[in-house]
Amino acid sequence: MPLKNREANDAIAYPGSQPVAHLLSIPSRSAIRRAPLDTARTVLVPLELGDGGELWEAVESSRWHLERWLPWVPFNNAPEASVRYAEACVSDWDGGRAVRFAIRDKQSRELLGVVGLDSCVHLHRSCELGYWLKREATGRGLMTEAARACVDFAFARMAVHRIRCAAATDNSASLRVIARLGFRFEGIARQAELVGSRWLDHAIFARLSSDE
Numbered sequence: 001m002p003l004k005n006r007e008a009n010d011a012i013a014y015p016g017s018q019p020v021a022h023l024l025s026i027p028s029r030s031a032i033r034r035a036p037l038d039t040a041r042t043v044l045v046p047l048e049l050g051d052g053g054e055l056w057e058a059v060e061s062s063r064w065h066l067e068r069w070l071p072w073v074p075f076n077n078a079p080e081a082s083v084r085y086a087e088a089c090v091s092d093w094d095g096g097r098a099v100r101f102a103i104r105d106k107q108s109r110e111l112l113g114v115v116g117l118d119s120c121v122h123l124h125r126s127c128e129l130g131y132w133l134k135r136e137a138t139g140r141g142l143m144t145e146a147a148r149a150c151v152d153f154a155f156a157r158m159a160v161h162r163i164r165c166a167a168a169t170d171n172s173a174s175l176r177v178i179a180r181l182g183f184r185f186e187g188i189a190r191q192a193e194l195v196g197s198r199w200l201d202h203a204i205f206a207r208l209s210s211d212e
């Protein structure tokens with residue numbers, strides 16, 4: 001049975017052991033399209049094939065702001081690259097590998113950025129939080145709002161047990177978002193990412209479904 005169709009509370013019972021809940025449970029894109037994640041000022045909707053153009057415009061409008069921290073930005077160098085990214089988002093969601101949302105302004109429905117859960121590992125019920133906002137949408141608390149909804153979705157709807165989040169040790173805006181979301185510091189991964197010509201040390205954080 002495909003992973004995406006398994007229920008999170010399916011259980012494997014080994015002789016002499018308690019049944020163990022296993023596998024993530026990822027709601028379908030169409031289910032979330034019908035009932036998007038709702039925050040005070042945004043809606044989170046699955047990234048779809050038709051979002052390539054808006055994604056490209058968002059990246060183009062904020063290239064200098066994004067490329068300091070996100071290694072893929074220089075490779076996103078033509079509208080086709082954003083279309084391919086949107087295609088990958090659809091395929092990754094349907095294949096149970098990643099869940100990525102467009103963050104849209106609640107009133108205008110303009111695309112403001114992306115928040116998502118990457119590296120979904122069904123066996124360990126874990127994933128990794130990632131996000132970006134276009135420059136003009138920053139400084140208003142929108143990412144904290146959207147990422148909180150995404151984290152709540154992961155625990156409540158996907159049966160995630162552990163969410164990892166990493167930010168460069170000098171990415172203070174991202175570190176403040178992570179702190180506001182209640183993630184716990186776990187350590188430093190040295191030179192974890194090459195962004196442009198700069199090796200970035202990563203501060204690693206996580207939240208567990210059992211954390212207060």
Ligand SMILES: CC(C)(COP(=O)(O)OP(=O)(O)OC[C@H]1O[C@@H](n2cnc3c(N)ncnc32)[C@H](O)[C@@H]1OP(=O)(O)O)[C@@H](O)C(=O)NCCC(=O)NCCS
Nearest residue numbers: 069131132133138139140141142143144166167173174176
């Ligand atoms: C990381 C990133 C998403 C953070 O954006 P941000 O605007 O700082 O984060 P938020 O949307 O949560 O906004 C928080 C800020 O808005 C301010 N704010 C203003 N009005 C607010 C409101 N009504 N509610 C909450 N916060 C508000 C807060 O004081 C806070 O500023 P501070 O951190 O200086 O105190 C953004 O800087 C970005 O896209 N960076 C480039 C990509 C990137 O680094 N991605 C992460 C890689 S790990």
